[in-house]
Structure formats: structure tokens, C-alpha cells
Amino acid sequence: MSANPKIRIFLTGVGGQGTLTATTLLAKTVLAQGLDVTSGEIHGMAQRGGVVESTVLIGCKSPKLGHGEADILVGFEPMETMRALPYLKKGGLIISSTEFMPPLSVAMGKEECPTIEDIKAAVAGCTDKVYFMASQAIGLEAGAVQAGNIAILGALCAAGELPFGPEALEEAIKVNLPAKIQAVNLKALELGVNALNT
Amino acid sequence: MANPLLTEKSGDTHLLLGNEAIVRGAIEAGIQVVSCYPGTPSSEVPDTFYRISPEGKYYFEYSVNEKVALEVASGATLAGAMSMCTMKHVGVNVAADPLMTLCYVGAPGGLVLLSADDPGCHSSQNEQDNRIYARLAGMPILEPATAQEAKDMARDGLRLSKKHGAPLLLRTTTRVNHLRGPVEFGPASDPGKAEGFKRNPSKFVPIPAFARPMHLALMERMEALKAEAEKSEYNTLSGSGDLGIVCSGISRAYVNDALENSGLTDKVTVLELGFPYPLPENKCLDFLKSVSKVLVVEELEPVVENDLRVLAQKNELSIEILGKGTLPQHGEFSVTLVENAIRATLGEPPVVECDCTLPTLPMRPPNLCAGCPHRGTYFAAKKVFGDDAVYSSDIGCYTLGILPPLQAADFLICMGSSISAGGGVAQASGQTVVAFIGDSTFFHSGLSGVANAVFNSHNILLVVLDNRTTAMTGHQPNPGVDKTVIGENDHPLDIETAVRGLGVTEIRTVNPFNQKKTLAAFEELKDMSGVRVLIAKEPCPLYTRRVYKKVAPQVAYVSETCDGRFECLDRLACPAMYKEGGKAAVNPILCNGCMLCLQVCGHIKAKKRGS
Ligand code: SF4
Ligand code: SF4
Numbered sequence: 001m002s003a004n005p006k007i008r009i010f011l012t013g014v015g016g017q018g019t020l021t022a023t024t025l026l027a028k029t030v031l032a033q034g035l036d037v038t039s040g041e042i043h044g045m046a047q048r049g050g051v052v053e054s055t056v057l058i059g060c061k062s063p064k065l066g067h068g069e070a071d072i073l074v075g076f077e078p079m080e081t082m083r084a085l086p087y088l089k090k091g092g093l094i095i096s097s098t099e100f101m102p103p104l105s106v107a108m109g110k111e112e113c114p115t116i117e118d119i120k121a122a123v124a125g126c127t128d129k130v131y132f133m134a135s136q137a138i139g140l141e142a143g144a145v146q147a148g149n150i151a152i153l154g155a156l157c158a159a160g161e162l163p164f165g166p167e168a169l170e171e172a173i174k175v176n177l178p179a180k181i182q183a184v185n186l187k188a189l190e191l192g193v194n195a196l197n198t
Numbered sequence: 199m200a201n202p203l204l205t206e207k208s209g210d211t212h213l214l215l216g217n218e219a220i221v222r223g224a225i226e227a228g229i230q231v232v233s234c235y236p237g238t239p240s241s242e243v244p245d246t247f248y249r250i251s252p253e254g255k256y257y258f259e260y261s262v263n264e265k266v267a268l269e270v271a272s273g274a275t276l277a278g279a280m281s282m283c284t285m286k287h288v289g290v291n292v293a294a295d296p297l298m299t300l301c302y303v304g305a306p307g308g309l310v311l312l313s314a315d316d317p318g319c320h321s322s323q324n325e326q327d328n329r330i331y332a333r334l335a336g337m338p339i340l341e342p343a344t345a346q347e348a349k350d351m352a353r354d355g356l357r358l359s360k361k362h363g364a365p366l367l368l369r370t371t372t373r374v375n376h377l378r379g380p381v382e383f384g385p386a387s388d389p390g391k392a393e394g395f396k397r398n399p400s401k402f403v404p405i406p407a408f409a410r411p412m413h414l415a416l417m418e419r420m421e422a423l424k425a426e427a428e429k430s431e432y433n434t435l436s437g438s439g440d441l442g443i444v445c446s447g448i449s450r451a452y453v454n455d456a457l458e459n460s461g462l463t464d465k466v467t468v469l470e471l472g473f474p475y476p477l478p479e480n481k482c483l484d485f486l487k488s489v490s491k492v493l494v495v496e497e498l499e500p501v502v503e504n505d506l507r508v509l510a511q512k513n514e515l516s517i518e519i520l521g522k523g524t525l526p527q528h529g530e531f532s533v534t535l536v537e538n539a540i541r542a543t544l545g546e547p548p549v550v551e552c553d554c555t556l557p558t559l560p561m562r563p564p565n566l567c568a569g570c571p572h573r574g575t576y577f578a579a580k581k582v583f584g585d586d587a588v589y590s591s592d593i594g595c596y597t598l599g600i601l602p603p604l605q606a607a608d609f610l611i612c613m614g615s616s617i618s619a620g621g622g623v624a625q626a627s628g629q630t631v632v633a634f635i636g637d638s639t640f641f642h643s644g645l646s647g648v649a650n651a652v653f654n655s656h657n658i659l660l661v662v663l664d665n666r667t668t669a670m671t672g673h674q675p676n677p678g679v680d681k682t683v684i685g686e687n688d689h690p691l692d693i694e695t696a697v698r699g700l701g702v703t704e705i706r707t708v709n710p711f712n713q714k715k716t717l718a719a720f721e722e723l724k725d726m727s728g729v730r731v732l733i734a735k736e737p738c739p740l741y742t743r744r745v746y747k748k749v750a751p752q753v754a755y756v757s758e759t760c761d762g763r764f765e766c767l768d769r770l771a772c773p774a775m776y777k778e779g780g781k782a783a784v785n786p787i788l789c790n791g792c793m794l795c796l797q798v799c800g801h802i803k804a805k806k807r808g809s
């Protein structure tokens with residue numbers, strides 16, 4: 001399938017946040033578009049509140065991304081966005097949440113998180129194609145905090161770097177998510193797309 | 199609705215996890231018996247078999263450890279059943295004893311051993327390369343690189359194993375187990391009934407007189423399998439350049455992407471070995487003769503590389519073979535790493551990785567969950583023994599007790615070692631030893647350690663952290679559990695009775711959330727000698743939520759009177775707690791209502807959940 005576009009997406013978040021569910025939904029969306037997809041995830045010890053990293057690769061064979069290889073970086077937590085910056089190709093696209101989930105050392109007052117301004121500055125050193133959004137707040141507005149991840153995916157689909165738009169994600173939500181949580185997630189998708197344009 | 203993995207239809211394409219694809223492959227082959235011990239990154243294979251087992255046509259069990267699991271599968275294949283046995287790489291160490299002889303005895307019904315190796319140690323204590331085990335035991339290897347291959351190789355491996363009566367190793371690595379990709383289904387076979395055991399002692403009983411010819415038979419089987427590898431469609435040639443690349447496992451994916459990225463496709467000839475052992479010598483020899491230099495791309499040990507060096511030497515080829523040295527012998531590869539190795543070999547400049555520099559960010563290490571009962575046990579142990587005891591740890595969530603402030607894990611070797619290695623410390627040095635072991639690990643390989651400690655009069659306090667499940671790998675059942683996601687456990691084993699049966703007389707059972715009683719039990723046992731056992735019994739709250747469908751009715755909150763001493767944060771470090779202003783606070787969404795913190799500081803109170 002060498003006619004496929006090659007797009008490498010790196011996703012990162014905190015264990016228990018739904019990063020892997022979002023990753024799988026995105027991979028299913030890509031597959032439903034008739035595109036070649038491989039997705040990778042690393043979990044294990046990470047699930048007890050550690051960092052979770054995953055990938056969705058369109059038109060590639062390997063499930064892994066190395067430093068400097070990602071066309072797109074999706075961060076479900078801002079400090080993890082910053083930690084994952086080395087994976088981004090220069091000038092790549094970033095979609096990131098702005099809401100912190102402080103690690104224990106920070107909650108205990110032993111260390112400090114960078115501020116959102118620090119993070120924006122670091123990001124600006126790598127790319128100017130970047131969208132920040134308060135995804136959990138959007139999720140809550142849609143009806144469930146977990147739906148914030150779908151808002152981020154919605155924005156990703158609307159940002160114009162993928163070979164499909166938000167309708168493809170909408171379709172995947174309808175096919176793959178249980179009926180009782182569809183409405184909330186479709187709302188989150190819509191709000192995510194809107195957040196990109198404001 | 200029946201689970202799609204069990205469908206008899208072919209032609210559909212599903213996005214599957216590598217581990218789920220393996221299950222489908224086994225079903226397509228007509229699998230009859232599956233045994234396992236869970237271990238990341240293999241766990242979703244048995245978990246999937248387990249989940250769909252009520253509708254499946256195979257027998258499934260979680261065995262108590264890998265040795266037992268392989269022995270169960272061995273018996274099943276001797277009875278003519280197509281069998282699969284799954285474990286993580288270090289599990290094969292536990293199963294190594296039966297494995298070596300099983301390969302002599304053979305697998306009439308077919309037997310595939312799944313070994314999920316973990317280059318990069320994502321969730322393991324070492325990076326061992328189990329392709330070496332296959333060489334030691336004499337088993338053919340298949341090594342998938344995609345979800346589709348994981349399915350196809352599970353199916354074809356079982357068929358090949360049955361055809362030759364040879365146990366076969368399906369060797370994956372974490373990236374393959376945990377990748378997702380499209381998988382096109384083939385038709386499922388109806389397994390029917392196993393043929394049954396046919397008595398033939400000279401074939402199946404390896405007393406020395408029979409074992410010697412069995413070894414010869416094994417070597418003959420390997421010759422026949424070499425012929426299979428020569429013609430296997432999993433060993434492919436592509437490209438036409440002067441530089442030869444040989445790759446196996448997930449490295450094949452990296453090589454393919456690296457060549458496409460760099461546009462160097464026309465400068466190299468690639469030999470992909472999906473069926474790398476026994477080595478298809480003729481194919482490899484033709485390949486070595488067709489190129490001027492070879493780069494072997496394989497993660498971890500130089501296994502294929504050494505095979506090729508031997509082959510070249512035997513055939514007096516003076517070709518240059520590169521491998522380890524050009525590429526690392528530890529950790530995982532990446533596309534860029536492989537691309538740069540190919541470039542270096544061709545004399546091309548390397549591509550540069552991202553050069554952005556970041557400040558050091560706070561780490562986010564995994565942690566015992568909010569409301570984890572182990573926190574209560576560790577807290578009490580540290581209060582009683584402080585830094586005076588040596589804390590012998592074992593494999594499970596509770597290993598996370600190594601982190602500050604609890605710091606209740608001083609050393610660790612392998613499953614079950616907390617008791618026996620702890621005994622070693624005590625006997626060698628006379629130091630006070632407190633050993634921790636989980637309930638699943640206790641049944642896995644703790645029982646024999648207890649017997650040993652009693653028999654040899656070791657001086658050790660053993661704490662069984664009985665959270666009523668196997669939490670670390672995803673809450674699988676073990677012999678002690680009362681209930682599982684698909685039903686009751688008909689024969690729950692009682693740890694206290696087991697320990698008593700092994701000759702321990704001083705046993706206390708406490709709920710670790712009752713600090714007063716737990717502390718009293720520790721104090722009491724501290725003053726004794728010999729083998730003493732404290733059973734800290736309280737289910738993992740995540741399991742309670744999922745299986746018992748229960749949540750604690752209360753949550754903690756910090757009252758206005760908090761004086762900012764932060765004893766709760768500094769000594770307990772429950773992830774539901776944080777500092778706010780000069781005071782401690784509890785996040786009610788994260789709080790699991792264990793009520794441990796209330797016993798640590800009087801300024802913390804309970805309230806009804808949601809109030
Ligand atoms: S009761 Fe206290 S220790 Fe237990 S989970 Fe809640 S905050 Fe953590
Ligand atoms: S999963 Fe259960 S046993 Fe493991 S750390 Fe969390 S609460 Fe504790």
C-alpha cells in the first residue's frame with residue numbers, strides 16, 4: 001500500500017486517563033478509511049499512575065516511534081506533552097490538553113511542575129503548529145470528564161493533517177462505542193472541533 | 199452476541215492487539231487445551247482465552263505457575279490434544295525443567311509455547327532472549343512482526359508442531375504483543391475430541407535407555423524442520439543491492455520503514471527470517487553468496503548473527519558480517535536507529551534525531567493505588583521494624599513499595615524468592631528479615647519456599663500480602679480467590695491452612711487497614727524466632743469494584759484543624775492526597791475510602807461519598 005500517506009502520531013498521557021481507549025478508537029477510524037494502520041502501546045507498570053505512551057502509524061510497518069519521528073504529537077496532559085517533545089519532527093503538529101495531573105512528588109510539594117507558559121515556550125521552540133485546549137473541562141461540558149480525550153481527537157481530525165476529517169471519527173464512535181456513552185462522546189467531538197477554531 | 203474471535207467465518211478484517219491475534223490463530227488451528235501463567239506482556243493472550251472460554255470449544259486454565267502450566271500442556275499434547283501454553287520470558291525459566299525433556303518426548307497433538315520477551319524491560323526484571331532457550335531445548339521458532347503474522351504464525355505453528363510432533367516456540371516481544379493492526383480472519387477449525395493417549399513407553403518415558411534414542415529422534419525432527427524453514431513463506435527475500443540485511447522479529451518492521459524513509463531500497467537485499475530456527479542454511483548460504491557485506495538486525499543477543507558466522511566459516515566464505523557493535527546488544531531498536539546503522543554500513547551520513555533540549559521534569563513513577571491495602575501493611579511494618587530489618591521483596595504490585603516514603607523492598611530475584619532468598623540473608627548474617635509475598639506468587643512458588651524455611655529452621659517473618667487476586671498483571675484469578683469475572687471459584691484454597699499444613703505454628707491474619715491490630719501482630723511476631731507468618735488480607739480495591747461490584751461508602755477529608763505537619767503525605771503518600779496552601783487535602787474522586795489516613799492523623803476525617 002505504498003500509495004498511502006505516511007503519518008506518524010505519538011500519543012501520551014497518564015495511566016488510567018483513557019489514553020489507550022482513545023488510541024484504539026483513532027486506529028479503528030484510520031482502518032475504516034481503508035488506510036493501512038499499525039498502533040502500538042506500552043503498558044505494564046505504567047498503569048499504576050505512570051506515563052502511558054502509544055502510537056498510531058498510518059502507512060508504516062513498525063508500531064514504534066523514535067525521537068524526531070512523529071508528525072503529530074497528541075498530549076492528554078501538558079507536562080507529558082512537554083516530556084514527549086523529543087519525539088516530534090521539527091515543525092510537526094501538536095494538540096495538547098492544558099490541564100495538569102500532577103505526579104505524586106508535585107502533589108506532595110517536593111517538586112514543581114513547569115507552568116503552562118513554560119510548556120508553551122518549549123513547544124514554540126519546536127513548532128508553531130500547535131493547539132492547546134482545556135480538554136477535561138470540555139469533557140465535563142459534554143457530560144463526562146473522560147470524554148475530554150475524544151474532544152482532543154476531534155480537534156486532531158479537524159486540524160487538516162490527517163487524510164480524513166471529524167466525520168470519520170464520528171462514524172467510528174457510532175460503530176465502536178457502547179450506545180449509552182455515544183451521545184456524550186459525539187458532543188465532546190463537536191466541542192473539540194469548535195475549540196480548535198476559536 | 200458471540201465473540202468475533204470465535205466466529206467460524208473467514209474473510210473479515212478486525213483491528214486486533216497482537217495478543218488477541220494469537221488467540222484467533224489458535225482457534226483457526228483448532229486449539230483444544232490452553233494453559234498459562236499470566237505475565238506482562240503475555241497476559242492478554244490467556245485473559246482473552248479465559249474471557250471467551252464459556253463459548254469456546256477448548257479447555258482453558260490459569261495454572262499456578264509456568265512449570266505446572268507447561269506440564270499440563272505436555273500431558274494434553276501426549277493425549278493428542280492441540281495445546282498452547284503462554285507465559286512471559288522469565289516464566290520460561292520456571293518451565294525450563296519440563297521444557298528440556300518435553301522436546302525429547304515430543305508433542306503428538308501439537309504444542310506451541312508462547313514466550314513474550316521484553317527487550318527494554320518495560321515490565322520485567324531482565325531482558326533475556328528466549329531464542330537461546332529454543333536452541334538449548336531443540337525447538338523451532340516462529341517470530342511475528344505484525345498482528346496479521348501473530349495470528350497466522352500461531353495457527354501455522356500449531357499445525358507445524360502437530361505435523362512433526364515437535365514443541366514449537368512462538369517468540370514475541372513487547373512491541374508485538376502490544377501492537378494493534380488489521381487481521382484478516384481465516385476459517386476456524388472444529389477441534390472435536392482429542393485422540394487420547396496411546397501407550398508407548400519407549401517413545402514417552404525418558405529413562406536413560408529410551409532417552410538416548412529420543413535425543414537422536416529430536417535431531418532428526420530438527421532436520422525435517424530445517425527443510426520446512428527452507429521453503430517457508432515466512433522467510434522472504436526482497437531488494438537487489440550489494441549490501442545484505444538479515445532481520446528477524448520486530449526488527450523486520452524497523453528495517454522496512456527505515457529503507458522506505460531513506461530511499462535506500464535499491465542498495466540493499468533483505469532476507470527476512472520469520473522462521474529463523476532451525477536456520478534455513480541453503481537459503482542463507484545463497485544469500486551470503488549474493489551480497490558483498492551483511493548487516494544482521496536483531497534485538498538483544500547475536501543469535502542469527504552467530505548462526506550466519508558459523509555458516510560462513512563452514513563454507514569458507516570470507517564475507518564481512520556486521521551485527522552487534524554496529525547495533526546495540528541491549529534494549530529496543532527504533533526505525534531511526536536501524537536507518538542510521540544501515541547508513542553507516544553504506545558510508546552515508548546519519549539522519550539527526552530531534553535536538554531540542556528540555557529541562558528535567560518531575561518523574562511520574564507508577565505507585566501503589568489510592569486505597570491499596572499493601573500501603574497499610576508496609577506502613578505498619580516500617581513503624582515496627584524501621585530501617586533495622588532487611589525487606590525481602592517479590593514480584594507483584596507490592597514491589598512498588600520500593601518507592602519512598604514506604605521503601606519496603608530491599609532486594610528481589612524472581613517469583614517466590616522473597617522467602618528463600620530472605621532465609622538466605624537471615625541464616626548468613628543473623629539480620630532481621632521481613633519478607634513480602636503476594637497471594638498469587640505464594641501459590642506460584644512460595645509454598646516450596648515455606649516448606650524449605652520450616653525444614654531448615656530459617657529465622658524469617660513472612661508477610662503474605664493477600665489481596666485476593668493477581669493484581670499486577672490485570673486481576674487474574676489464583677487458587678485463593680473467591681470470585682472471578684466469569685464466576686465463583688469452586689475450590690478456594692486457604693492460605694492460613696496451607697501455611698499451617700507446611701508446619702508453621704505462629705500465624706496471624708489481619709486486615710491491614712486495621713492499623714492497631716496489624717501493629718500488634720507485627721510486634722508479637724517480632725519477638726519470636728523461626729518461621730512466622732502474617733497474612734495481611736484485604737482485596738485490591740480495583741478488583742472489589744470490578745468483581746464484587748462494591749465501593750467503600752466513605753471518603754476521607756482533611757478538617758480545617760490541619761496544622762500542616764504533613765505526616766500523612768510524608769509517610770503514607772496516598773496518591774489521593776495533595777498539598778494545598780499550607781494544608782493537606784484529599785481528592786474525593788481518587789480516594790478509595792480505605793480509612794488508613796484517619797489512623798495516621800487525627801485531623802483527617804471521614805464523610806459519606808458524594809456529600
Ligand atoms: S482514605 Fe485516605 S489513605 Fe485511603 S484512599 Fe482515601 S485518602 Fe488515601
Ligand atoms: S492494583 Fe490493587 S493491589 Fe495493585 S497497587 Fe492498585 S490497589 Fe494495590
